[in-house]
Amino acid sequence: MKKKDYLKLLETIAKHDEYYFEQTKPRISDYEYDQLVLKAKKIEKEHPEWAFDTSPTKQVGERTTKGFKHVSHKFPMLSLANTYSPEEVEDWVKRVQKLLGAEHFKMCMELKMDGTAISLLYEKGQLKRAVTRGDGKKGDDVTQNIMTIASLPHQLKGAHPPKELEVRAEVFMPKSVFHALNKEKEEAGDDLYANPRNAAAGSLKLLDSNLCAKRKLDIICYGIPDPRSADIVEQSAIHTYLKKMGLPTFSEKHYGIAKSTEEILNFAERIEKERQKMSYEIDGIVIKVDALKNHDRLGVTGKSPRWAVAYKFAPEQEITVIKDITVQVGRTGVLTPVAELKPVLVAGSTISRATLHNEQEIERKDFRIGDTVIIEKGGDVIPKVVSVVKSKRSGHFKTWKMPNNCPACGSIVERAEGEVAVRCPNKKECPAQNLRRFEFFVSKNAMDIDHMGPKVIEKLNAAGFLQSLSDIYRLTKEDLENVEGFQEKSVENLLASINASKETTLARFLLAIGIKYIGAGTAELIAQEAGSLEGAMKMDYETLCKIDGVGEKGAQSVVDFFKDSHHCLEVKELTELGVHPSVAAATKKKGHAFEGRTFVLTGGLESYTRSEAAELIKERGGRVSSSVSQKTDYVLVGEDPGSKYEKAKKLGVKCIHEAEFKKLI
Numbered sequence: 001m002k003k004k005d006y007l008k009l010l011e012t013i014a015k016h017d018e019y020y021f022e023q024t025k026p027r028i029s030d031y032e033y034d035q036l037v038l039k040a041k042k043i044e045k046e047h048p049e050w051a052f053d054t055s056p057t058k059q060v061g062e063r064t065t066k067g068f069k070h071v072s073h074k075f076p077m078l079s080l081a082n083t084y085s086p087e088e089v090e091d092w093v094k095r096v097q098k099l100l101g102a103e104h105f106k107m108c109m110e111l112k113m114d115g116t117a118i119s120l121l122y123e124k125g126q127l128k129r130a131v132t133r134g135d136g137k138k139g140d141d142v143t144q145n146i147m148t149i150a151s152l153p154h155q156l157k158g159a160h161p162p163k164e165l166e167v168r169a170e171v172f173m174p175k176s177v178f179h180a181l182n183k184e185k186e187e188a189g190d191d192l193y194a195n196p197r198n199a200a201a202g203s204l205k206l207l208d209s210n211l212c213a214k215r216k217l218d219i220i221c222y223g224i225p226d227p228r229s230a231d232i233v234e235q236s237a238i239h240t241y242l243k244k245m246g247l248p249t250f251s252e253k254h255y256g257i258a259k260s261t262e263e264i265l266n267f268a269e270r271i272e273k274e275r276q277k278m279s280y281e282i283d284g285i286v287i288k289v290d291a292l293k294n295h296d297r298l299g300v301t302g303k304s305p306r307w308a309v310a311y312k313f314a315p316e317q318e319i320t321v322i323k324d325i326t327v328q329v330g331r332t333g334v335l336t337p338v339a340e341l342k343p344v345l346v347a348g349s350t351i352s353r354a355t356l357h358n359e360q361e362i363e364r365k366d367f368r369i370g371d372t373v374i375i376e377k378g379g380d381v382i383p384k385v386v387s388v389v390k391s392k393r394s395g396h397f398k399t400w401k402m403p404n405n406c407p408a409c410g411s412i413v414e415r416a417e418g419e420v421a422v423r424c425p426n427k428k429e430c431p432a433q434n435l436r437r438f439e440f441f442v443s444k445n446a447m448d449i450d451h452m453g454p455k456v457i458e459k460l461n462a463a464g465f466l467q468s469l470s471d472i473y474r475l476t477k478e479d480l481e482n483v484e485g486f487q488e489k490s491v492e493n494l495l496a497s498i499n500a501s502k503e504t505t506l507a508r509f510l511l512a513i514g515i516k517y518i519g520a521g522t523a524e525l526i527a528q529e530a531g532s533l534e535g536a537m538k539m540d541y542e543t544l545c546k547i548d549g550v551g552e553k554g555a556q557s558v559v560d561f562f563k564d565s566h567h568c569l570e571v572k573e574l575t576e577l578g579v580h581p582s583v584a585a586a587t588k589k590k591g592h593a594f595e596g597r598t599f600v601l602t603g604g605l606e607s608y609t610r611s612e613a614a615e616l617i618k619e620r621g622g623r624v625s626s627s628v629s630q631k632t633d634y635v636l637v638g639e640d641p642g643s644k645y646e647k648a649k650k651l652g653v654k655c656i657h658e659a660e661f662k663k664l665i
């Protein structure tokens with residue numbers, strides 16, 4: 001390593017600091033940034049003679065911005081050291097134990113909020129000042145903007161508030177607000193925020209607090225730099241105290257005490273699992289020595305305290321490169337462009353492909369082969385390409401166009417008027433459409449046939465066994481034994497799964513046979529109304545339209561599907577081979593208050609995923625619809641509810657929260 005390279009590395013870090021803090025538009029992920037800093041620190045250890053005080057490795061966070069009053073912090077605002085693996089956490093714990101003497105082990109664990117740090121000053125119970133972290137010693141006075149946060153009291157609770165109370169907190173933008181803001185920006189042709197953290201930091205730096213109010217920021221308080229001022233001796237007691245003062249802090253589920261490393265790791269594991277369901281972003285947990293007297297004993301090293309550490313989760317957003325754009329043909333013939341990505345780790349899994357939805361989306365977001373892009377893992381774990389990092393587009397990248405021929409069968413593609421989708425019209429013979437139809441038919445939400453993933457289907461198809469859907473139920477032991485790669489056990493397993501799938505619900509069956517516009521929800525509604533397969537096949541357009549949740553397009557599609565003799569024959573063959581779809585009357589809990597009631601769900605729930613809640617409702621004879629209307633009986637309102645909640649209030653529909661819902665079930 002030459003000094004020249006070290007200085008170059010520092011220059012790179014400084015540049016990224018500027019992108020991040022001044023322009024609030026990072027060009028690399030946090031992880032990549034941390035790696036650069038780690039590398040620089042390692043060099044500084046080997047060559048202490050090269051390091052200097054103003055090295056970016058010694059700076060804390062952001063620098064102050066023009067337009068705001070600069071205020072000195074009474075207590076410095078420090079940063080946290082990061083760990084990324086259980087081993088690193090264990091090492092940190094051991095180090096702390098050694099420094100304190102082995103008998104000390106009580107750690108407080110909390111969420112690590114992914115927002116921007118703020119220091120609040122309450123004088124005689126009144127919010128007087130809010131200052132950003134700045135360089136750790138001096139920050140920006142953003143009091144007016146902080147005052148717009150609805151959940152933050154301007155006055156503390158209680159008759160005898162402390163004379164002075166300084167509180168440390170994290171300001172953040174809830175995920176739903178962030179998505180709505182970016183959508184608005186996109187429609188206006190403005191640059192998007194890369195993530196909620198940058199959106200929160202950017203919003204706090206708005207000079208007009210009326211504009212900031214529109215950003216609907218939120219806040220969680222987690223610390224008191226001078227806890228003795230409030231007679232507190234443990235970190236975990238800070239949360240109780242903050243709550244008593246009326247300040248927003250972590251709910252009981254989001255902090256805890258650990259008495260061993262194992263307990264810390266268990267907490268981290270649980271939180272990481274719940275992470276996607278949370279209404280705000282977190283990027284890990286923070287582990288803090290609980291006894292505050294030990295904070296003094298451990299002290300500070302560089303810019304971080306020794307008594308705390310962050311255990312960071314794998315990032316949910318990453319930066320990568322579009323190596324190619326390929327086209328996938330779906331079961332209904334729709335051609336979908338797919339980004340072939342340079343593999344990258346996002347939230348614990350490697351992502352190498354992501355859908356780009358359609359040609360218009362590619363044009364709108366201006367994705368090109370070779371582009372550096374931000375990808376993220378959405379709520380449903382399907383990776384999404386969020387936006388292009390335009391500054392990384394070097395040279396001339398060509399715009400992408402949808403091919404005129406189906407890549408699987410060569411047919412000329414169709415573009416229906418008023419639809420963005422481009423389709424391959426070759427319904428009966430396109431090999432890609434056929435494969436996808438089988439894949440969908442056997443999938444979890446449809447016939448749920450285990451041991452029959454895409455690879456197995458491809459093999460069976462290549463061996464000539466899969467012409468029509470009913471062929472699945474004609475497969476024999478002898479057939480399978482002759483297919484390459486099938487062992488006795490795998491033959492047995494597959495045949496048993498195929499057999500088990502014969503007893504199914506009508507809703508699954510209606511979904512599996514692939515009626516255009518009919519998803520799992522509508523299939524369920526139709527099944528409940530029809531009562532039987534024969535009933536569903538005979539339903540007319542008017543009856544279908546009357547079902548709350550079934551639109552005109554869906555109704556017409558069902559009628560057209562069963563008018564086609566080819567489809568009717570397929571259904572007949574399936575039932576003759578033993579497939580027996582029924583309305584799962586046996587699983588219904590009769591006489592329940594939900595029977596015959598229509599529900600709409602909005603917002604995130606704490607104890608259930610949306611589909612679990614829907615399942616609970618359906619088991620009790622209720623229905624779940626996607627939109628609120630006069631016909632809706634209940635709206636189940638979770639965290640950060642959307643426009644459905646507003647509509648329900650307007651229409652006077654009964655709204656219930658999770659606690660009441662639990663009581664009802």
Ligand code: IVH
Nearest residue numbers: 078079080110111112113116117170222286
């Ligand atoms: S304690 C000296 N606790 O993480 C310790 N920080 O990387 C000060 N953060 O500047 C921080 N959640 O903005 C602490 N539960 C939590 C936190 C938290 C988020 C942020 C905070 C801090 C940064 C350090």
